[in-house]
Amino acid sequence: MVHFAVPVKRLPAFFYALPSGREPVREWLKELSADDRKIVGEDIKDVEFAWPIGMPLCRPLGHGLWEVRSNLTQARIARVVFCEFEGKMLLLHAFIKKTQKIPANDLELALKRKREIG
Numbered sequence: 001m002v003h004f005a006v007p008v009k010r011l012p013a014f015f016y017a018l019p020s021g022r023e024p025v026r027e028w029l030k031e032l033s034a035d036d037r038k039i040v041g042e043d044i045k046d047v048e049f050a051w052p053i054g055m056p057l058c059r060p061l062g063h064g065l066w067e068v069r070s071n072l073t074q075a076r077i078a079r080v081v082f083c084e085f086e087g088k089m090l091l092l093h094a095f096i097k098k099t100q101k102i103p104a105n106d107l108e109l110a111l112k113r114k115r116e117i118g
Helices: 024-031 035-050 104-117
Strands: 011-017 056-064 066-070 076-084 088-097
Touching: 011 035, 024 035, 024 088, 035 066, 035 076, 035 088, 066 104, 076 104, 088 104
Parallel strands: 011 088
Antiparallel strands: 056 066, 066 076, 076 088
């Protein structure tokens, strides 16, 4: 009998939920085109299976935050900000990047959500 190794997620992804139950990153993903959603999903999946992983796919932002870096269609760039929490990749915030640096309000929102989970 032949046994095949089943790949294991080293850092399974979960959506951060607001107290209301809304999941901002899931909602953001649903607003993307099917092609862009597939790109971001594949990039998150790659981080799940290859963690810890560095550039060009993943980069630390400081304060325990990381970004998944996705190149979307129409030469756009997306970022999904996450933290590691209890062995999971918690997707805190996502946005289409329009400037070189991550806007302070996007970083602050991700940090606020990270603080809320503990």
